[in-house]
Amino acid sequence: MGEQENIKSGGGDKNNVVEEAMPAAAKENGRVAATDPRLQGISDAIRVVPHFPKPGIMFNDITALLLRPDVFKDAVDMFVERYRGMGIAAVAGIEARGFIFGPAIALAIGAKFIPLRKPKKLPGEVISETYELEYGRDCLEMHIGAIEQGERVVVVDDLVATGGTLSAAIRLLERAGADVVECACLIGVPKFKDFYKLNGTPVYILVESRK
Numbered sequence: 001m002g003e004q005e006n007i008k009s010g011g012g013d014k015n016n017v018v019e020e021a022m023p024a025a026a027k028e029n030g031r032v033a034a035t036d037p038r039l040q041g042i043s044d045a046i047r048v049v050p051h052f053p054k055p056g057i058m059f060n061d062i063t064a065l066l067l068r069p070d071v072f073k074d075a076v077d078m079f080v081e082r083y084r085g086m087g088i089a090a091v092a093g094i095e096a097r098g099f100i101f102g103p104a105i106a107l108a109i110g111a112k113f114i115p116l117r118k119p120k121k122l123p124g125e126v127i128s129e130t131y132e133l134e135y136g137r138d139c140l141e142m143h144i145g146a147i148e149q150g151e152r153v154v155v156v157d158d159l160v161a162t163g164g165t166l167s168a169a170i171r172l173l174e175r176a177g178a179d180v181v182e183c184a185c186l187i188g189v190p191k192f193k194d195f196y197k198l199n200g201t202p203v204y205i206l207v208e209s210r211k
C-alpha cells in the first residue's frame, strides 16, 4: 500500500462507527478534505516500532511527531478546525497520550479539559470503567462533578485500535450525563476497524497506521 493510500479521514452520524476513505471524506461538508496536504506530513511523522511493548505489536509512536512542531501544530489545528463552533463544552483527554493533544484543542475552542486518568491518580471522588487493550487490561477514572448534565464532549486520544479505551471513556462520560459528540484520534489501526466498540459514537481519525 502506498503512503497516500494510508491516509484516511472519518466522521459521521451518532449511530455509525465511521472510518471513511479519502474520496468520500473529501465530498463531505465540514469534514477534513482528504486532499489536505497536512495529512501526509502527519502520517510520515509517526514512527512505527515493531514488537513494542510485546512481540507482534506494531507500535505507533507519536513522540516522533511531537519533535516536529510544524506537524504537531498541523494535527492540533485539524481537530480545532473541526470542533470550533460546535458548542463543545469539554474536551476529555485519555491518559497518557490524550493529554498531549487534548488541552491544546480545548484551549483553542474555548472548552474545559477533563483528564480521564488511570486508577488511583485522581484525589477526589471518582467513577471508574475497566476495559481490554490490544496488550492488556486497564481502567479509566474521572472526577465526579467534572461534567454537567447534557454538556457536549469530544474525547481525544492519539490512537484507536480495538476501541476498548474510547468505549470506556464514552461510558464514563455518559454515566456522568455528557452528550459525547465524537471521539477524535490521530491514528486508526485498520486491522481493528471491524472491532471498534464505540457504542454508536463516531470516531474521527486523521490517518491510518502505516503497518
Ligand SMILES: O=P(O)(O)OC[C@H]1O[C@H](OP(=O)(O)OP(=O)(O)O)[C@H](O)[C@@H]1O
Binding pocket: 094, 095, 096, 097, 098, 132, 133, 134, 138, 157, 158, 159, 160, 161, 162, 163, 164, 165, 166
Ligand atoms: O483502542 P485500544 O485497543 O483501547 O487502544 C488504544 C489505547 O492504547 C494506548 O494507550 P495505552 O493503554 O497503551 O496507555 P498509555 O497512553 O498510558 O501508554 C493509546 O494511547 C490508546 O489510549
Ligand SMILES: Nc1ncnc2[nH]cnc12
Binding pocket: 057, 058, 059, 060, 061, 134, 135, 159, 161, 189
Ligand atoms: N499499535 C499500537 N501503537 C501504539 N499504541 C497502541 N495502543 C494500542 N495499540 C497500539
